[in-house]
Amino acid sequence: MRDAFACGPMAPGACATAIVDLRRWHPWRDEAWAMLDASERQRAAQRRFADDREALALTYALHRLFVAGSLGIAPDAFSIERDPEGAPRLPGIAWPGGRRVHTSLSHADGVAAFALCALGPVGIDVEAAFRASELPGIAASVCHPSELQALANLAEPVRSRALLALWVRKEALLKAEGIGLAREMCSFRAAAGAEFFLAGGARETPAACSVRLAMLDVGERWTAAVAAPREAAVECLQLDPIIDAPAGRSAGGRSLSLS
Numbered sequence: 573m574r575d576a577f578a579c580g581p582m583a584p585g586a587c588a589t590a591i592v593d594l595r596r597w598h599p600w601r602d603e604a605w606a607m608l609d610a611s612e613r614q615r616a617a618q619r620r621f622a623d624d625r626e627a628l629a630l631t632y633a634l635h636r637l638f639v640a641g642s643l644g645i646a647p648d649a650f651s652i653e654r655d656p657e658g659a660p661r662l663p664g665i666a667w668p669g670g671r672r673v674h675t676s677l678s679h680a681d682g683v684a685a686f687a688l689c690a691l692g693p694v695g696i697d698v699e700a701a702f703r704a705s706e707l708p709g710i711a712a713s714v715c716h717p718s719e720l721q722a723l724a725n726l727a728e729p730v731r732s733r734a735l736l737a738l739w740v741r742k743e744a745l746l747k748a749e750g751i752g753l754a755r756e757m758c759s760f761r762a763a764a765g766a767e768f769f770l771a772g773g774a775r776e777t778p779a780a781c782s783v784r785l786a787m788l789d790v791g792e793r794w795t796a797a798v799a800a801p802r803e804a805a806v807e808c809l810q811l812d813p814i815i816d817a818p819a820g821r822s823a824g825g826r827s828l829s830l831s
Contacts, residue, residue: 573600573607573633576813579641587689587800588642589696589808591790594630594682596812601626604633607647615658631684635660635677638686638811643673659747676747683794692781692801693770695747697740699795704732707739714739716761733795738762740797741785748783748799767802 576597582588597604608616608629616628632652639662640647652675653661665673667690676687676696685698708731711720719738723731741762746755749770767784781801788796788808800806 573603574637574647576600577634577637577641577811578814579638579809579811581644582642582688583805583807585691585803585805587687587691587694587798587804587806589685589687589788589798589806590638590811591698591788591794591796591808592634592684592811594627594684597630597634600813601630604629607633607636609651611654627679627682631677631679634684634811635686639675639688642688685796687798687800689800689804691804693748693750693783695744695799697743697747697797699736699740701736701793701795704729704736707735708732711735712758714742714757716758719761736795737787737797740795741787744797744799745783745785768799
Protein backbone atom coordinates (compact mmCIF):
# COMPACT_ATOMS: atom_id res chain seq x y z
CA MET A 573 0.00 0.00 0.00
CA ARG A 574 2.81 2.39 0.86
CA ASP A 575 4.47 1.68 -2.48
CA ALA A 576 1.24 2.56 -4.31
CA PHE A 577 0.78 5.83 -2.44
CA ALA A 578 2.63 9.09 -3.02
CA CYS A 579 1.75 12.54 -1.78
CA GLY A 580 4.03 15.56 -1.96
CA PRO A 581 4.71 17.86 1.00
CA MET A 582 2.19 20.49 2.04
CA ALA A 583 3.25 23.98 1.02
CA PRO A 584 3.75 26.63 3.72
CA GLY A 585 0.55 28.57 4.20
CA ALA A 586 -1.57 25.88 2.57
CA CYS A 587 -4.52 23.75 3.58
CA ALA A 588 -3.92 20.41 1.90
CA THR A 589 -7.01 18.39 1.01
CA ALA A 590 -7.51 15.10 -0.80
CA ILE A 591 -10.35 13.01 -2.20
CA VAL A 592 -10.01 9.22 -2.37
CA ASP A 593 -12.14 6.74 -4.28
CA LEU A 594 -11.85 3.85 -1.82
CA ARG A 595 -12.79 1.25 -4.44
CA ARG A 596 -9.50 1.93 -6.20
CA TRP A 597 -7.69 0.87 -3.03
CA HIS A 598 -9.52 -2.42 -2.36
CA PRO A 599 -6.51 -4.58 -3.40
CA TRP A 600 -4.66 -3.14 -0.38
CA ARG A 601 -7.33 -3.98 2.22
CA ASP A 602 -5.13 -6.39 4.18
CA GLU A 603 -2.26 -3.93 4.30
CA ALA A 604 -4.64 -1.22 5.47
CA TRP A 605 -5.74 -3.31 8.46
CA ALA A 606 -2.10 -3.95 9.34
CA MET A 607 -1.43 -0.19 9.50
CA LEU A 608 -4.16 0.52 12.06
CA ASP A 609 -3.51 0.88 15.76
CA ALA A 610 -5.58 -1.05 18.30
CA SER A 611 -8.25 1.63 18.74
CA GLU A 612 -8.67 2.07 14.99
CA ARG A 613 -9.04 -1.66 14.47
CA GLN A 614 -11.64 -1.76 17.21
CA ARG A 615 -13.63 1.12 15.70
CA ALA A 616 -13.55 -0.43 12.25
CA ALA A 617 -14.44 -3.91 13.53
CA GLN A 618 -17.55 -2.53 15.23
CA ARG A 619 -19.18 -1.71 11.91
CA ARG A 620 -22.04 -4.07 11.20
CA PHE A 621 -21.38 -4.76 7.53
CA ALA A 622 -18.15 -6.09 6.02
CA ASP A 623 -18.03 -3.42 3.31
CA ASP A 624 -18.28 -0.70 5.94
CA ARG A 625 -15.51 -2.30 8.00
CA GLU A 626 -13.21 -2.46 4.98
CA ALA A 627 -14.03 1.12 3.97
CA LEU A 628 -13.24 2.50 7.41
CA ALA A 629 -9.98 0.54 7.61
CA LEU A 630 -8.93 1.93 4.23
CA THR A 631 -9.94 5.45 5.28
CA TYR A 632 -7.85 5.32 8.45
CA ALA A 633 -4.81 3.88 6.67
CA LEU A 634 -4.96 6.31 3.75
CA HIS A 635 -5.44 9.24 6.11
CA ARG A 636 -2.26 8.24 7.93
CA LEU A 637 -0.38 8.06 4.62
CA PHE A 638 -1.79 11.45 3.59
CA VAL A 639 -0.65 13.10 6.84
CA ALA A 640 2.77 11.45 6.61
CA GLY A 641 3.30 12.45 2.99
CA SER A 642 2.08 16.00 3.53
CA LEU A 643 4.39 16.52 6.51
CA GLY A 644 7.36 14.55 5.19
CA ILE A 645 7.47 12.07 8.07
CA ALA A 646 7.19 8.30 8.34
CA PRO A 647 3.65 6.87 8.65
CA ASP A 648 4.56 5.10 11.88
CA ALA A 649 6.35 8.11 13.43
CA PHE A 650 3.24 9.73 14.93
CA SER A 651 0.01 8.85 16.67
CA ILE A 652 -3.53 9.82 15.71
CA GLU A 653 -5.96 10.28 18.55
CA ARG A 654 -9.73 10.45 18.15
CA ASP A 655 -12.43 12.15 20.14
CA PRO A 656 -15.67 10.31 21.07
CA GLU A 657 -17.16 11.16 17.65
CA GLY A 658 -14.11 9.76 15.85
CA ALA A 659 -12.64 13.11 14.78
CA PRO A 660 -8.84 12.82 14.40
CA ARG A 661 -6.25 14.81 16.35
CA LEU A 662 -2.47 14.93 15.90
CA PRO A 663 -0.86 15.25 19.33
CA GLY A 664 2.82 16.02 19.38
CA ILE A 665 3.02 17.23 15.77
CA ALA A 666 3.96 20.87 15.24
CA TRP A 667 4.74 22.85 12.09
CA PRO A 668 7.98 24.89 12.03
CA GLY A 669 7.42 27.82 14.34
CA GLY A 670 5.53 25.68 16.84
CA ARG A 671 2.14 25.82 15.14
CA ARG A 672 -0.18 22.94 15.90
CA VAL A 673 -1.15 20.83 12.90
CA HIS A 674 -4.90 20.28 12.47
CA THR A 675 -6.56 17.54 10.46
CA SER A 676 -10.03 16.37 9.49
CA LEU A 677 -11.51 13.45 7.61
CA SER A 678 -14.82 12.36 6.17
CA HIS A 679 -16.00 9.17 4.50
CA ALA A 680 -19.27 8.04 2.93
CA ASP A 681 -20.42 5.57 0.30
CA GLY A 682 -17.00 4.51 -0.92
CA VAL A 683 -15.30 7.91 -0.87
CA ALA A 684 -13.04 9.55 1.71
CA ALA A 685 -11.79 13.12 2.10
CA PHE A 686 -8.88 14.44 4.17
CA ALA A 687 -7.69 17.91 5.18
CA LEU A 688 -4.53 19.13 6.89
CA CYS A 689 -3.50 22.65 7.93
CA ALA A 690 -1.03 24.30 10.30
CA LEU A 691 -2.63 27.76 10.21
CA GLY A 692 -5.64 26.83 12.31
CA PRO A 693 -8.62 24.49 12.61
CA VAL A 694 -9.91 22.73 9.51
CA GLY A 695 -13.00 20.69 8.71
CA ILE A 696 -13.89 18.67 5.61
CA ASP A 697 -16.99 16.81 4.52
CA VAL A 698 -17.84 14.70 1.47
CA GLU A 699 -21.01 12.95 0.33
CA ALA A 700 -21.91 10.87 -2.69
CA ALA A 701 -23.92 12.96 -5.15
CA PHE A 702 -26.81 10.47 -5.22
CA ARG A 703 -27.56 11.38 -1.58
CA ALA A 704 -29.02 14.66 -2.83
CA SER A 705 -32.34 12.95 -3.57
CA GLU A 706 -32.67 11.93 0.10
CA LEU A 707 -32.33 15.41 1.61
CA PRO A 708 -35.45 17.41 0.63
CA GLY A 709 -37.45 15.79 3.42
CA ILE A 710 -35.11 17.20 6.07
CA ALA A 711 -34.51 20.61 4.47
CA ALA A 712 -36.16 22.45 7.36
CA SER A 713 -33.67 20.99 9.84
CA VAL A 714 -30.68 21.76 7.60
CA CYS A 715 -31.50 25.24 6.31
CA HIS A 716 -31.62 28.62 7.96
CA PRO A 717 -35.02 30.21 7.11
CA SER A 718 -33.39 32.49 4.52
CA GLU A 719 -31.66 29.51 2.89
CA LEU A 720 -34.92 27.58 2.84
CA GLN A 721 -36.60 30.49 1.07
CA ALA A 722 -33.80 30.68 -1.52
CA LEU A 723 -34.00 26.95 -2.20
CA ALA A 724 -37.75 27.16 -2.72
CA ASN A 725 -37.09 29.24 -5.84
CA LEU A 726 -35.05 26.44 -7.44
CA ALA A 727 -36.41 23.59 -9.55
CA GLU A 728 -35.37 19.96 -9.12
CA PRO A 729 -32.79 18.49 -9.37
CA VAL A 730 -30.93 21.78 -8.85
CA ARG A 731 -32.66 22.31 -5.51
CA SER A 732 -31.57 18.96 -4.09
CA ARG A 733 -28.00 19.44 -5.30
CA ALA A 734 -27.85 22.87 -3.70
CA LEU A 735 -29.19 21.39 -0.47
CA LEU A 736 -26.49 18.71 -0.48
CA ALA A 737 -23.83 21.38 -1.06
CA LEU A 738 -25.24 23.32 1.88
CA TRP A 739 -25.14 20.18 4.03
CA VAL A 740 -21.44 19.49 3.37
CA ARG A 741 -20.52 23.14 4.00
CA LYS A 742 -22.27 23.12 7.36
CA GLU A 743 -20.73 19.77 8.31
CA ALA A 744 -17.27 21.08 7.41
CA LEU A 745 -17.80 24.22 9.47
CA LEU A 746 -19.01 22.32 12.54
CA LYS A 747 -16.00 20.00 12.28
CA ALA A 748 -13.63 22.96 12.12
CA GLU A 749 -15.26 24.39 15.21
CA GLY A 750 -14.91 21.04 16.96
CA ILE A 751 -18.49 20.77 18.15
CA GLY A 752 -19.92 18.12 15.84
CA LEU A 753 -23.70 18.50 15.63
CA ALA A 754 -23.98 20.33 18.95
CA ARG A 755 -25.25 23.38 17.02
CA GLU A 756 -28.38 22.92 14.95
CA MET A 757 -27.72 23.41 11.24
CA CYS A 758 -30.84 25.50 10.78
CA SER A 759 -29.52 28.10 13.24
CA PHE A 760 -26.87 29.55 10.89
CA ARG A 761 -26.20 30.31 7.23
CA ALA A 762 -23.29 28.77 5.32
CA ALA A 763 -22.75 30.32 1.90
CA ALA A 764 -19.79 29.22 -0.20
CA GLY A 765 -16.95 31.68 0.24
CA ALA A 766 -18.35 33.06 3.49
CA GLU A 767 -16.06 33.70 6.45
CA PHE A 768 -16.90 32.61 9.98
CA PHE A 769 -15.45 33.70 13.28
CA LEU A 770 -14.88 30.79 15.65
CA ALA A 771 -14.98 32.11 19.18
CA GLY A 772 -12.72 29.44 20.66
CA GLY A 773 -13.12 27.29 23.73
CA ALA A 774 -14.14 24.10 21.90
CA ARG A 775 -11.81 21.12 21.69
CA GLU A 776 -10.61 22.03 18.19
CA THR A 777 -10.62 25.81 18.57
CA PRO A 778 -9.03 26.74 21.90
CA ALA A 779 -8.41 30.28 20.61
CA ALA A 780 -10.49 32.59 18.44
CA CYS A 781 -9.90 32.38 14.69
CA SER A 782 -11.64 32.81 11.32
CA VAL A 783 -12.31 30.22 8.65
CA ARG A 784 -13.62 30.42 5.10
CA LEU A 785 -15.96 27.89 3.48
CA ALA A 786 -15.13 26.56 0.02
CA MET A 787 -16.65 23.93 -2.22
CA LEU A 788 -14.16 21.47 -3.71
CA ASP A 789 -14.56 20.73 -7.41
CA VAL A 790 -14.45 16.93 -7.17
CA GLY A 791 -16.53 15.94 -10.18
CA GLU A 792 -20.11 14.80 -10.59
CA ARG A 793 -19.97 11.71 -8.36
CA TRP A 794 -19.29 13.52 -5.08
CA THR A 795 -19.98 16.78 -3.29
CA ALA A 796 -17.35 18.12 -0.89
CA ALA A 797 -16.54 21.24 1.09
CA VAL A 798 -13.78 22.46 3.38
CA ALA A 799 -13.68 25.03 6.17
CA ALA A 800 -10.11 26.33 6.42
CA PRO A 801 -8.33 29.36 7.90
CA ARG A 802 -9.16 32.36 5.73
CA GLU A 803 -5.49 33.01 4.93
CA ALA A 804 -4.81 29.41 3.84
CA ALA A 805 -4.43 28.50 0.17
CA VAL A 806 -6.57 25.39 -0.30
CA GLU A 807 -4.98 22.65 -2.40
CA CYS A 808 -6.90 19.55 -3.46
CA LEU A 809 -5.76 16.27 -4.96
CA GLN A 810 -7.49 13.09 -5.96
CA LEU A 811 -5.33 10.29 -4.58
CA ASP A 812 -5.36 7.18 -6.74
CA PRO A 813 -3.00 4.19 -6.36
CA ILE A 814 0.06 4.31 -8.54
CA ILE A 815 2.95 1.92 -9.06
CA ASP A 816 6.62 2.95 -9.22
CA ALA A 817 5.79 6.63 -8.71
CA PRO A 818 8.70 9.08 -8.98
CA ALA A 819 9.68 10.57 -5.65
CA GLY A 820 7.55 13.53 -4.70
CA ARG A 821 4.83 12.87 -7.27
CA SER A 822 1.30 13.18 -5.99
CA ALA A 823 -0.65 9.93 -6.08
CA GLY A 824 -2.88 9.84 -9.11
CA GLY A 825 -1.23 13.00 -10.42
CA ARG A 826 -4.54 14.90 -10.69
CA SER A 827 -5.09 18.23 -9.00
CA LEU A 828 -8.64 19.33 -8.28
CA SER A 829 -9.85 22.87 -7.81
CA LEU A 830 -12.20 25.02 -5.77
CA SER A 831 -15.64 25.96 -6.98
